[in-house]
Amino acid sequence: MGSIRSLPDLLAAIEPSGPPVNVACAAADDENLLLSLREAMARGLVHPVLIGPRERVREMAVAAGLDIERVDFVDADGESPACEQAIALCRDGAAQAIMKGAVPTSTLLKAALRADSGMRGDRSFTHVTAFRPKGMRRLLLLADAGVQIAPGADDLEQIVRHTVRVAGLLGHRRPRVALLSAAEFVNPKMPSSVMADVLVKRFANDPCAIVGGPYALDVAVSPESARRKRVGDEVAGRADILITPGIDAGNVLYKSLTCFGGLDLASIIVGASVPLIIPSRGDSERTKLYSIALALLAARAEAASTDVR
CATH class of the missing domain: 3.40.718.10 (Isopropylmalate Dehydrogenase)
Known part of the structure; x- marks a missing residue:
């Protein structure tokens, strides 16, 4: 692969690269999260697993314009249980990335950093x-x-x-x-x-x-x-x-x-066994899409290295 010189290049690099990646979305009863997933789904990049109060999440997903026939739902009541479910899905191989919804970043990181989480691929994130x-x-x-x-x-x-x-x-x-x-x-x-x-x-x-x-x-x-x-x-x-x-x-x-710069960004947390997407409520929809793209690039690279091993 040649050098990726822009964030649109990043999207172009991953779009032809295989089937959608399963993303476990913790506390998915969050409008910003669901809207950021819409374009990623339209591009065939992700298969979301929406974790949270099932009926509320389903209603919000419909309102956000998601094709709910292409979404999985996991019921969880509360922030910490939603994070635990997301981590369990990744630990079991059912998801290859985690994305944060209506939960503080610290809550998700605390759950992922626990010694028994199975997420600590390296010493730190x-x-x-x-x-x-x-x-x-x-x-x-x-x-x-x-x-x-x-x-x-x-x-x-x-x-x-x-x-x-x-x-x-x-x-x-x-x-x-x-x-x-x-x-x-x-x-x-x-x-x-x-x-x-x-x-x-x-x-x-x-x-x-x-x-x-x-x-x-x-x-x-x-x-x-x-x-x-x-x-x-x-x-x-x-x-x-x-x-x-x-x-x-x-x-x-x-x-x-x-x-001040009006720039789009792509941000992920690395060091865990899967990439973590931690969007800020202030991030643009493009930034969230590019962050998903960067996480998928990392997830696919990890899958490829695992296959080689």
Whole structure:
């Protein structure tokens, strides 16, 4: 597969790729969730399993315009039982992804992170976002805007590795990873810069990624800023992946892309045994569709690797 350079390219890459993927939708009595599924179903991408109060979910699905003959319903009363049902479906192989409905993200993540959930494919989860900035001809990836609150060095290493895997799905063979801070030098009073220095040394000569930092955002993505500030390494000005030092910076950057930039995004949580789609109520319908597409790309890649094993 060649490099996927835009979110419409992502849709084009998955549409001819086989039968619909079963998606377990936890607490599906949510209008935003159901509307986001409508186009994905029309494109033949997903077979939803709607989990929640059966009659209420069925009525809302009809009102949202879903073809309920192509939907499965699982009765569940309450947020936690709905999450447990979604996890059980994935654990049993009946679904290949989970999508959040009318349930807090924390409730779903708490259930998925339990030791006995069968969902913990890796040590931790990472929220990964793909977007194409205006004026650029390629996608960038951002992590972590939604899971890791105050990651330490080991957590950041896992975030980098998870995001590099997603980059591989989009066609990046050895992506350039920028560890963000507020400046381009190590300052003992700025923990993010110290952490970046630790990670750069850990990833020296890594065959899967080129990791650099610390960088301010402009130096990471703008060749002109990198030139003016005389930062001339392999990553500066050409980053494919942006790693923020914590959820505060990550979430602010994520929301600025939509609030100020008007961009569509594709976001999933990786690190579990199946991808998790955690849409925000503020996300556009296109962003939700693209997020489903990215999750399906990840699910199909996982299925293919399992078949090889």
